[in-house]
Every structure is written in structure tokens, then in C-alpha cells.
Amino acid sequence: SLRKKPFIHFRIMSKPNKHESKRGSKRESKRCVEAQCLPILQHKATLTKLVKDNVFLVVTGETGSGKTTQLPQYLYEAGLWKGGIIGITQPRRVAAITVAQRVSQEMHFTLGKEVGYQVRFDDCTSQATVVKYMTDGCLLREILADPGLSQYSVVILDEAHERSLNTDILLGLLKKTLLQADKGSKDGSVRLRVVVMSATLETDKLSTFLGHCPVFTIPGRTFPVTSRFGNAIGPKEVDIALEVHVSEVAGDILVFLTGQSEIEKACDMLYEKAESIDYRYDVQDQTVEGLLILPLYGSMPTDQQRQIFQAPPSGIRKCVVATNIAATSLTINGIKYIVDSGFVKQLNHNSRVGMDILEVVPISKSEAQQRAGRAGRTSAGKCFRIYSNEFWEKCMLDYTVPEIQRASLTSVVLTLKCLGVHDVIRFPYLDHPEERLLLEALKQLYQFDAIDRRGQVTQLGRLIMEFPLHPGLTRALLKAAAYGCEDILLPLAAMLSVENIFIRPGHPEKQKEADKKQRNMAAQSGGMNDFATLLSVFQCDSPSAWCKENWIHWRALKSAFSIETQLREILLRLQQKKDFPVETFAGNKSELFRRCLCTGYFTNVARRSIGKIFSTMDGHGTAVHVHPSSSLFDQEAELDWVIFHDMMVTSRVYLRTVCPIRYDWVKDLLPKLHEVDAYELSNIAREEVNEEELAKLESKEAKRQKGILKLEKR
Numbered sequence: 167s168l169r170k171k172p173f174i175h176f177r178i179m180s181k182p183n184k185h186e187s188k189r190g191s192k193r194e195s196k197r198c199v200e201a202q203c204l205p206i207l208q209h210k211a212t213l214t215k216l217v218k219d220n221v222f223l224v225v226t227g228e229t230g231s232g233k234t235t236q237l238p239q240y241l242y243e244a245g246l247w248k249g250g251i252i253g254i255t256q257p258r259r260v261a262a263i264t265v266a267q268r269v270s271q272e273m274h275f276t277l278g279k280e281v282g283y284q285v286r287f288d289d290c291t292s293q294a295t296v297v298k299y300m301t302d303g304c305l306l307r308e309i310l311a312d313p314g315l316s317q318y319s320v321v322i323l324d325e326a327h328e329r330s331l332n333t334d335i336l337l338g339l340l341k342k343t344l345l346q347a348d349k350g351s352k353d354g355s356v357r358l359r360v361v362v363m364s365a366t367l368e369t370d371k372l373s374t375f376l377g378h379c380p381v382f383t384i385p386g387r388t389f390p391v392t393s394r395f396g397n398a399i400g401p402k403e404v405d406i407a408l409e410v411h412v413s414e415v416a417g418d419i420l421v422f423l424t425g426q427s428e429i430e431k432a433c434d435m436l437y438e439k440a441e442s443i444d445y446r447y448d449v450q451d452q453t454v455e456g457l458l459i460l461p462l463y464g465s466m467p468t469d470q471q472r473q474i475f476q477a478p479p480s481g482i483r484k485c486v487v488a489t490n491i492a493a494t495s496l497t498i499n500g501i502k503y504i505v506d507s508g509f510v511k512q513l514n515h516n517s518r519v520g521m522d523i524l525e526v527v528p529i530s531k532s533e534a535q536q537r538a539g540r541a542g543r544t545s546a547g548k549c550f551r552i553y554s555n556e557f558w559e560k561c562m563l564d565y566t567v568p569e570i571q572r573a574s575l576t577s578v579v580l581t582l583k584c585l586g587v588h589d590v591i592r593f594p595y596l597d598h599p600e601e602r603l604l605l606e607a608l609k610q611l612y613q614f615d616a617i618d619r620r621g622q623v624t625q626l627g628r629l630i631m632e633f634p635l636h637p638g639l640t641r642a643l644l645k646a647a648a649y650g651c652e653d654i655l656l657p658l659a660a661m662l663s664v665e666n667i668f669i670r671p672g673h674p675e676k677q678k679e680a681d682k683k684q685r686n687m688a689a690q691s692g693g694m695n696d697f698a699t700l701l702s703v704f705q706c707d708s709p710s711a712w713c714k715e716n717w718i719h720w721r722a723l724k725s726a727f728s729i730e731t732q733l734r735e736i737l738l739r740l741q742q743k744k745d746f747p748v749e750t751f752a753g754n755k756s757e758l759f760r761r762c763l764c765t766g767y768f769t770n771v772a773r774r775s776i777g778k779i780f781s782t783m784d785g786h787g788t789a790v791h792v793h794p795s796s797s798l799f800d801q802e803a804e805l806d807w808v809i810f811h812d813m814m815v816t817s818r819v820y821l822r823t824v825c826p827i828r829y830d831w832v833k834d835l836l837p838k839l840h841e842v843d844a845y846e847l848s849n850i851a852r853e854e855v856n857e858e859e860l861a862k863l864e865s866k867e868a869k870r871q872k873g874i875l876k877l878e879k880r
């Protein structure tokens with residue numbers, strides 16, 4: 167019989183229509199009931215008491231058991247907020263925002279009042295805020311101003327298993343201050359309590375680290391998930407998702423990819439391919455009548471993110487295409503199928519170029535298991551791995567390396583120094599960072615004049631600390647401010663603080679068009695200086711229409727406007743102090759701009775050696791190329807010395823956001839790069855290299871490289 171089936175394909179609905187939102191509100195009440203059957207609820211009384219009675223507590227439980235959204239509410243109900251704010255840290259800003267929204271809804275408060283959030287450059291709290299979700303970076307900055315965290319009654323370090331650099335440092339700091347304070351207070355009263363929440367079972371280690379504190383495990387039931395390996399890696403995620411859609415019974419799909427552009431591309435492809443499905447014949451489960459495709463990544467507008475959590479209309483299968491954020495930070499109900507690409511985007515210190523680089527690397531086995539587990543929350547599920555069993559064995563580590571052991575520690579070391587932790591080598595780390603990373607950080611801080619030869623924070627170091635920016639960029643900004651020309655550096659710093667100003671469309675024709683527009687823009691701003699291009703984008707008139715026409719992310723630009731205002735406020739506050747440096751400068755404006763940049767970017771200088779090849783001047787002497795997206799690309803012959811904002815490493819090393827400079831401007835700064843031996847700064851003796859440790863590290867690195875090479879081949 168020819169049953170007529172509707173052919174529904176949703177890409178994304180940016181605004182729910184009336185009909186939708188009505189249905190949404192019905193679902194709303196259902197969701198509140200849902201909160202009442204989360205595994206954590208039964209343990210409300212026990213958990214509340216444990217938090218009250220202990221300085222440190224470790225809480226663990228399956229992802230989705232209700233730790234992040236429920237525990238703070240229990241503590242609020244128990245009245246702990248009367249003694250100070252209940253603060254919850256998240257490693258990811260999106261998680262902090264989304265969860266705060268959710269919790270304010272559940273508690274029937276307006277967001278920003280009793281329940282609020284604070285992330286870098288976005289503060290949605292008020293005097294009334296007593297439940298505060300925030301990034302771990304924000305809490306670290308608060309500790310700088312108030313080491314005892316006197317405003318808080320409870321601090322919850324959430325997602326400790328993610329082992330983000332800031333959470334790790336917070337753990338060490340809180341251990342240091344509270345375990346000492348605890349010995350001091352005789353009356354047994356506890357002022358500040360710390361709860362560490364983690365999804366995995368590394369809890370013994372955490373408990374031991376925190377003076378053998380109690381551990382509470384929320385028992386949870388999960389359903390079996392069967393995993394199937396693929397036969398190679400390749401861009402097959404879309405095909406597999408479609409195969410699942412047509413051949414598996416109803417249930418939502420979650421696809422793990424690496425980043426925004428991959429996700430947008432995959433969604434476009436999915437949409438296109440789904441168009442040709444004939445729901446009368448092609449689909450095994452005849453209750454499935456359409457596909458709702460939703461992207462999920464960090465810098466997405468929050469109104470779009472909200473849809474991710476809503477149940478799809480009946481008969482429609484939801485397919486969420488996400489970054490790692492959906493692995494533990496956010497739980498989406500109804501997922502039955504996982505498509506796992508096996509890769510993640512990660513910030514790693516690259517020893518080849520001596521810089522932190524955003525790299526696409528294979529996930530660890532434990533991460534893969536966590537991803538698969540997302541399919542088994544409410545019923546048995548299936549996980550489709552793109553990669554082969556061989557890839558699993560040969561390219562994937564057992565556990566993810568904590569960020570503290572793979573990222574640059576410059577900002578963190580400066581924070582510690584400002585907090586009076588002078589000996590950063592012997593700080594209580596949960597996992598000790600490699601000594602070379604600590605030494606490198608000290609060296610860089612010395613190069614920026616943020617610390618002196620004895621390793622003490624300088625006046626400039628304290629100024630640098632005031633800005634939530636990279637120390638080099640802050641130094642450039644402070645130089646500009648000293649010359650009285652902060653008006654050019656403030657917008658630039660803001661523009662460099664937002665991701666993805668330029669839209670890179672997936673479609674090749676559109677890509678060409680966007681490239682052309684962007685080249686025009688560069689030419690209009692004087693050409694041959696990517697920093698100046700960013701500045702001129704910031705200064706455009708009638709922004710919103712202009713953005714659309716020129717392939718600029720309007721939302722990103724808008725947030726740059728807001729960031730600029732905030733940076734300006736910080737600067738104004740500092741300039742009112744007596745000892746703020748003032749200098750004079752004679753020269754033209756373009757030179758002034760670039761010379762200020764040199765003050766911060768002299769660590770990122772390259773000189774052309776032959777043809778299109780440059781060589782970095784930081785002692786690594788890496789051979790580098792100008793990235794094709796730069797306005798200096800193909801103009802290399804005219805260049806000699808350049809500075810750059812960052813690098814991209816594939817089989818080649820590319821410089822991104824580049825501008826030409828004169829040797830004269832950096833000649834006095836460059837020697838600083840080779841002036842000291844970092845050991846001098848650390849006040850420690852050069853130690854024997856531990857061969858065993860080194861061998862372990864090298865084999866880890868080899869595995870990662872193998873994975874990256876495979877990815878590049880695809």
C-alpha cells in the first residue's frame with residue numbers, strides 16, 4: 167500500500183515558531199518531572215550533609231546523573247548560600263552558560279539574579295547571585311584578588327576528570343590554603359567547603375591528594391552499548407549517520423567531530439544527502455519520518471543551543487553533530503546512537519615550534535569509551551567508530567594526557583607567582599607538569615619582563631596579570647597605552663580574543679567569493695598587514711549589513727565590541743594609578759602600531775631565508791610559510807622580517823595573522839630571547855634527566871603523531 171509519508175528535513179530552525187514554543191512549554195513541565203527521577207535525587211540528604219561536614223569532598227557519578235544541575239540546588243535549599251556564594255566551576259564556557267540557564271529555569275529564577283554565570287568577557291551575575299556557574303579561569307582570577315575566597319561558602323570544582331589546566335591549579339591552591347587553615351581552626355567550624363566532582367573513577371587519586379577526604383559515588387544504572395569499528399579513518403561520519411538513520415530503529419544520533427567548520431560542513435552534507443531519502447521505501451523503521459540536524463559547538467548562539475535539549479517532534483529523529491563538549495559537559499537526552507570520528511581538537515605545546523598550537527589529535531581509549539557511553543543512558547545503544555581496531559591499538563593512548571602536561575604554563579606560572587607561590591616547581595600538583603614546560607614558562611615571563619632574574623614578579627608583571635589576555639598581547643597593549651595610542655591596540659586585542667571573525671563557507675564557490683571579499687578588505691586597510699585588517703573590520707560603519715556582505719561573523723564582531731569596552735575599563739582603572747608608565751613616540755601611525763606589536767610579539771619574529779621560506783628567530787629556527795589566508799601570501803618576495811600572531815602546523819608550519827616589520831624595531835628585544843638559562847630563574851639545580859620518564863613521553867608523542875599523520879592522509 168502506498169502510505170503517504172511526509173518528507174520532513176529540518177536543517178536548523180533558528181527561531182521556534184509559535185506552535186513549537188507551545189509544545190516546548192509542555193515539554194518544560196515534563197522535564198521538571200525528569201529532574202525528580204535523576205539518580206542523584208535519592209541521595210540528596212546524604213550529599214548535603216557530607217558537604218556541610220567536610221572541608222573537602224569528592225563526588226563521582228555517571229555523566230547525566232545530575233551532579234552539575236542538581237547538587238548546587240540541594241545546597242541552596244539547605245541554606246548554604248546564607249554563608250556565601252555557591253560557586254561551580256566548569257572548564258568550558260559554553261557549559262557554564264548553558265547549565266546556569268537550565269538551573270535558573272528549574273529554580274524559577276531570572277538568569278543573572280539568584281542564579282548567574284561568569285565567563286571571560288561575559289558576566290551575568292548581580293548582587294543577588296548566590297548560585298554562580300563560572301569557568302575555572304574566572305575563579306582563578308578571583309583568587310588573585312581574594313585568596314581566601316571570602317565571598318564563597320562552597321566551591322564546586324566540576325568536571326575534574328577533564329583535567330583542565332585551571333582546574334588542576336585550583337585543586338593545588340585550595341589544597342594548599344585549606345589544609346593549612348584546617349589545622350589552624352580548633353572549633354571545628356568550616357567556612358569554605360570544596361567539592362570536587364568527576365565523572366570517572368580516578369577518585370581515589372583525588373581523595374588521597376586532598377588529604378584522604380570522603381568520596382561519594384552516585385550509583386547509576388547504564389545500559390549496554392555495543393561498539394563497532396570501521397575499517398579506516400576518513401570523512402565517513404556523514405555516510406554512517408545516514409546509514410544509521412535509514413536502517414536503525416528510532417532513537418537520536420550524536421556525531422562527534424572536531425570543530426566548528428567540520429561540523430558546519432557535515433551538517434550541510436547531511437542535509438543535502440538526506441533530501442534524497444524516500445521515507446516510504448528507504449527507511450527500515452516506518453515510525454521515522456524525518457531528520458532534524460543540529461550542530462553543537464562552543465561559539466554557537468545560545469538560542470540555537472537550547473534546541474539541542476528539546477525532544478524532537480514525534481516521528482522525527484534528531485541528529486546532533488557536536489564537538490567533545492557533548493562527551494561529558496552537556497548531556498542530551500534520547501541519544502541511542504553514537505558516530506565517533508576518533509579525533510578531538512586540543513591545545514598542545516608543540517616543541518618543534520616552541521608554541522601552543524591547536525591540533526587535531528586522536529582521542530584516548532577512555533575518551534572513546536566515554537563517548538560511546540552517551541548512547542546508553544536510557545536504553546541499550548550502539549556506537550559506530552569510524553576508525554579501525556588497529557587505529558585503536560596503535561594510535562590511541564589509554565588515558566588523555568592532562569592539559570598541565572601538554573600546554574604552555576606561562577599564564578598559570580605568572581598567576582602562581584602573583585599569589586606568592588614562588589617555588590612553582592614544588593607546588594602541589596595533582597600530576598606534576600614536565601619540568602621543561604615550567605622552565606619554558608619562566609623563561610617566557612622573563613623575556614616579557616614579567617619576572618626578574620630572581621624569579622620575582624615585576625611591576626609590569628602585575629599589570630600584565632590584570633588583563634585576561636596572552637602576556638605578549640598585553641605587553642603590546644600596555645606599550646600602546648604608554649604612548650597614548652591605546653585606541654588602536656584595544657580593538658586589536660579584542661579582535662584577537664574572539665574566534666572566527668571571518669566566515670569560511672564549506673561550498674567552494676562561496677569560499678572563492680569570501681576569499682575575494684577578504685582580500686579586498688585587506689587591500690582597503692592598506693594591505694600587507696593582517697593585524698591592520700582586523701582593526702579596520704572593527705572600525706567599519708553600519709556593521710550588521712556590512713558583515714553579511716563581507717562574510718564576517720556579525721556575532722563575533724559584536725562580542726569583540728563588548729570585549730574592547732571591558733579591556734578599556736581595565737586599562738582606565740590602571741591608568742589612574744600613579745605609577746602607570748608613560749612614554750613619547752615620534753613617528754607615523756602605521757609605524758607606531760607595528761612597533762607596539764613588536765613589543766609583545768618579539769618572541770614571534772621570523773625572517774625570510776629563501777624564496778617563500780621564513781625562519782623563526784626564537785632559537786628554534788623553524789622553517790615556516792605564510793598561510794594562504796594572510797594578505798601577505800604570495801607577496802613574500804617583498805618581505806624580509808615579519809611578526810605573527812599564531813601558527814598552524816600540518817606537514818608544514820604556517821604563520822597566521824602576519825605583518826612586516828623592520829629589523830631595527832626588534833633588534834634590541836631579540837637578545838632577550840637568549841639571555842638567560844631558565845634554570846637560573848627557577849632557583850633549582852639542573853637535574854639528571856630521568857631516562858625512563860623521557861622514554862615514556864616519547865612513546866606517547868609517537869602515538870599521537872601517528873594518528874595525526876593518518877588524519878592528514880585522508
Ligand code: ADP
Pocket residue numbers: 204227228229230231232233234235236264265267268475494495496497498499
Ligand atoms: P551530570 O553533571 O551528572 O553529568 P547534569 O546535571 O549535567 O548531569 O544533567 C542532568 C540532567 O539534566 C540530564 O538528563 C540532562 O539532559 C539535563 N539537562 C542538563 N542541562 C540541560 C539543559 N540545558 N536543558 C535541558 N536539559 C538539561
Ligand code: MG
Pocket residue numbers: 230233234235324325494495
Ligand atoms: Mg556535569
